[in-house]
Amino acid sequence: MVSKHEIIDYSNEMPIKISIQNMEDMSRHWHSSLEIYLILSGSLTVMFEEGSFKLKEDDIILINSNQFHEIKSSNTVAAVLQIKQSFFERWVDENTYFECNSVLYHSRNKYLKLKKLIAKLVHASYNVTEHKSLLIIPLSYNILYELIYNFRSLKTNTTEKNSKNLKRLKGIIQYLNDNYTENITLEAIAKREYLSASYLSHFFEKNMGISLFNYLSGIRLRHAVSDLLHTDLTIEQIAVNNGFSNSRYFVSLFKKEYGVLPKQYKKEQKEPAVSDNGSKSLQPSMLLLKQQDFLSKLGEYLDKESKNDLPSEKYPTRLIVHSINTTIKKQFLHHSFKTFTSVGRAKELMYKNVRDNLQELQKEVGFQYIKFHGILDDSMMLYNEDRNGNPYLVFTYVDEVLDFLLSLGLKPLIQFSFMPKQLADDTDRTLFYNPVILSKPKDYKKWVYLITEFTKHLLKRYGSSEVRSWMFSFWNVPFLSYIFSFENNEIAYDLYRITRNCVKECDPLLSFGNPSYGSLDFSNSEFYDFLEYCKQHDCYPDFYNIHCYPVKTSSIGTFVILGKSHTENSDKDAIILSDDPDYMAHSIEGFKNSIAAYPKLPIYITEWASTSSHSDWLNDTCYRSAYIVKNILENYDEVESFGNWCLTDILEEMPMDNDEFHGELGLYTCHGIKKPAYHAFTFLNKLMDILVDRGEGYFITTNGKGDYSILLYNYHHVSPLYAQGVLFNVTFTERYNAFVNPSSLDIHLTLTHVENAEYTVTHHVVNRESGSAFDEWVRMGAVPLTTEEEYITLKGRSMPRIMKEQVTVTNNTMAQFALLLPHEIRLIHIKKVEYSPSVYR
Structure with a gap:
């Protein structure tokens, strides 16, 4: 192992470097800088010429300039502070050194101020993006003062x-x-x-x-x-x-x-890391974002008083848009965000709670299609074999699910997944808490029988005219870059072709899409290899079926992401959130560019969300609603669908949780409480059919009859630390600490060429003060709900706020003002008052 001795480089203005390091053993070395280790987890032994010291969690030690030392690490994560020696020269002489070693002096209070300053420095270094140096430089001087004031000593053992x-x-x-x-x-x-x-x-x-x-x-x-x-x-x-x-x-x-x-x-x-079975980045961690808590130790040092020293909400940002000519119609809107909704699995559509939630959503918004997994699962009891191994199908549960969906006006995406146990080649190849089987079939002829007879049944029961309006596809992201993969991509390609051909032989007019594709950045070659396979075998899909989750692999910069994915014995990097607030727009653009050489087909995003994690606490907050509104408005009708994943927290991929707000992906909690994300779709549904104007933070529509719907949003992206799965000072109830410097948005819009008339202006508001069930629950005391009365009360308190006023327009100009809190969404509905002739009689 090459020595870890280093000459530490500093920027011109920064006298201090801070990093979080997964420590390794280091042979005897020295450097001219001072170095401080604050142990966050594990243990670290530091050996000097005069002795060795074993540090554990919460210990701190300073290594002086030009001091020989050796390091032995035992799964150690430490905050490492390196200070340029010349930084001290104005205040101390060359015989000064610092005695800072909590192993020698156990008084917690002696080191608390220094730990607080280090915690603030980490927070500012990794979280603050604007004018960072204005925070870091004063903190550096505070640390210097603390060292000189409380830890300075005189050299006694340095010989000539x-x-x-x-x-x-x-x-x-x-x-x-x-x-x-x-x-x-x-x-x-x-x-x-x-x-x-x-x-x-x-x-x-x-x-x-x-x-x-x-x-x-x-x-x-x-x-x-x-x-x-x-x-x-x-x-x-x-x-x-x-x-x-x-x-x-x-x-x-x-x-x-x-x-x-x-x-x-x-x-x-x-490239992504490759697992033992050949799968690149096999990630259940994509489903359960690893929220690292080894920095919670630093968060503990930041009491309420010291947290207030860090950046909080800024002064409002002002957005003024003058002279929006309402007679200019920019485009007609198709509202493609209403094409798809989703639930986890076909089986869940038999649960009363899920049915009630879906029925309510369909009544308030009204989607066209629904995406779900597992229609071939054993939970649906579709595929069976007799004692002689002959296959037969039982459609009782399948028919019940499809009948229910059609009664709501929803058409299914029939995704042929996952493998029935009696047909699986490897029954141990499973995924999820309530497992599904990811095996290829042990008998391809029986697979052909299953797909063919199933399709024939659908055509016979519902009629070819109806079923031709449905969509079909094979599996859920079966390629090696994802968790649902087979042993190799060739199996996925062949099974897609076989399945597609079975469906097309039953009725060539049925619409069959590609296996959904969800690569991290749409640049992985395997999907385009799949399209080349389709070209060679004459089996192109009828539509492109993609996912869009803003995730990527660790790590970023000097920050070390630790931890394992949530599969036993896995040592793969955790999946972390993208730091790109415009991930969806860039992904859509990148995908369109990548498929330019292939057939031009409709593009359906059948799954997307602000995260792929089932335990990201922000899923329950106003952040999720602002994320939904921002991304749909900024990409409006760019693709044929934006299928939000998913309807409810009743999702059997991970263990159920007793906490009502445990960070699951649903629009509803398990007990049917609407989250802010639900209201995002009801607001979007109130947009009208003609676009008047749009910009960052606003979207103005009209019906062409003098009425207007304006949707506003104040989106803030998560902090760099939180994006990497690091909680720091984010707690179960203090979830908005995941944002740095959130500011209110002061919007001034001036509409011109408005008809002179009386108007009713209605504001519908979702923010932390109204429309957020999680924030209301915190205000109720943040304790578990136990009675029906408490659930009903919380549901009632979690509705958007409504404000109405009467406005008279006399100069063909209408001004609208709104001060949006961080993460707020606001719908402004402007309706011309139509007076009945009877009023004047």
């Missing part, structure tokens, strides 16, 4: 000999860093230091714990890795440019250090 040794080592190391690309010899360095080559070699290894040339190789290797990842240079060029004698030696050293060849290392850094 040690000082000379350090000066010589510093000079040698600086020379190596400045000249690592050259042909450096031991003799040349020895001559430069007026030493013999053998003495120099012994001196360096004794003081650094590593030979001089191994240390030099480490410097060269680090620079070579940077070239490897960030340039297109050949291996030979990288080797030469970084001082290696030849590429063979470079490759040998690289493999010894990193365990793989350079080209493979570069490839792995650009």
Whole structure:
């Protein structure tokens, strides 16, 4: 292992570097900077010349400038603070050092102020995006003051000999860093230091714990890795440019250090990790975002008083839009967000609560189609075999579900999933708490029988005219980049073709789409490999079926994401949220560009949400409603559907939870309480059919008869820390700490060419004060609901606020003003008052 000795680089204005590190063992080394370790989890042993100290969670230690030390880590996560030595020179002399070691002095109060300052520094460094240095520099000076005031001491054990040794080592190391690309010899360095080559070699290894040339190789290797990842240079060029004698030696050293060849290392850094069974990024963690809590220790140091020192809500942002000409009709709207709604599985459509919720949603909004999984699951008891192994189908539950949907005016997307147990080749290949089987069929002829007879039954029971208006597809993201995959993509391709052909042979006019595709950024080649397969086998889909979840793999920058996905014995990176607030727009644009060479087909987003996690606390908050409104308005009618996932928290992919607001994806809680996300769709449903104007934060529509519907939103993206699954000071009830510097939005809109008349103006508002069941529950005391009266009370208190006024327009101009709180959505409905002639009689 190459020594972890470092020359720490600082920006011009920042005297301090802060990072959260998953600590590794480090051999004996030193550096000119001061270094502070605050242990967040695990344990760390730091060995000095005068002794060793074992630190555990909540311990803190300072390593002085030019102090030799060695580190042994045991699953340690630490906040690491590195302070430039010259930063102190104005206030302390060269004989000053700092005694800060909680192993020696156990008084918690002695270190509390320093820990608070470090916590604030971490919060500002990772969360604040605007004018960060204006916060960090004062915090740096506060830390400096705290160290000088409470931890300063005098050097008592640094001999003149040690000082000379350090000066010589510093000079040698600086020379190596400045000249690592050259042909450096031991003799040349020895001559430069007026030493013999053998003495120099012994001196360096004794003081650094590593030979001089191994240390030099480490410097060269680090620079070579940077070239490897960030340039297109050949291996030979990288080797030469970084001082290696030849590429063979470079490759040998690289493999010894990193365990793989350079080209493979570069490839792995650009691609998702591959699991033992060949699946890239196999992620139940996509479904259960790993909210890291090792930083909760830092959050504990931020009491209410110190939290107030951090950025809170800013002054309102003002948005003024003058002279919106209401006679200019920009486009007619198709309202494609109403194409799809969804529930988890076909089986759930037999539950009374789910049926009641769906019936209410359909009455208030009115969707065309519904997406669900598992119509072939054993829970639907469709596929059976007799004692001789002959297959037969029982349609009782399937018919009940489909009859119910059709009674609501909903048409199904029949997704042929998942594998019945009697037909599965591998019954142990399962997913979810209430498991589904992800196996290929053990008998393809029986699979053909299942699909063919099922399709024939639908045509016979409901009629070809009706069923031709439905949609069909095979499986849910069965490609290797996702959790529902088969052993390889060829199985997915072949089963898609076989399934599609079975359906088309029953009726060629049935609409069959691709297996839903949900790659992290729509750039993975496997979907386009699938389209090439379709081209070769003449089995193109009739529509594109995609998902859009704003997630990606860790880690970002210097921040280390820890933890395992929620499958046993998995060590894959957790899935984290994208830091791109316009992820959906960029994804749609990227997908359209990528399929330009393929047939132009309708694009349906059949699943999307603000996260793929079933336990993201923001799912219950106003953030989710603002996310829905922002993304639908900014991408209005760009694709044929925006199928929000999903209807209710009754979703059997993860264990049920006793907490009413546990972060599930539903529009309703398990007990049928509407979340803010539900109201987002009722607001969208009140938009009219003609677009007048749109911009960031507003969307104005009209019916062409003098009435208007305006939808406003004040969206704020999650903080960088929260996006990485780090809670920090976010708690079960303090969920809005996931945002930094949220500001109100002061909107002024002026509509011109408005007919002079009387108007009723109605504001419908959802924010933390009204329309948010979670925030209302917190105000009720944040304790579990236990009685029917409490549920009814919460439901009643969680409706949007309504404000009405009468307005007279006399100069063909109407101004609308609204101050939107962070995460607020607001619908303004403007209706011309029509007076009946009888009024004047």
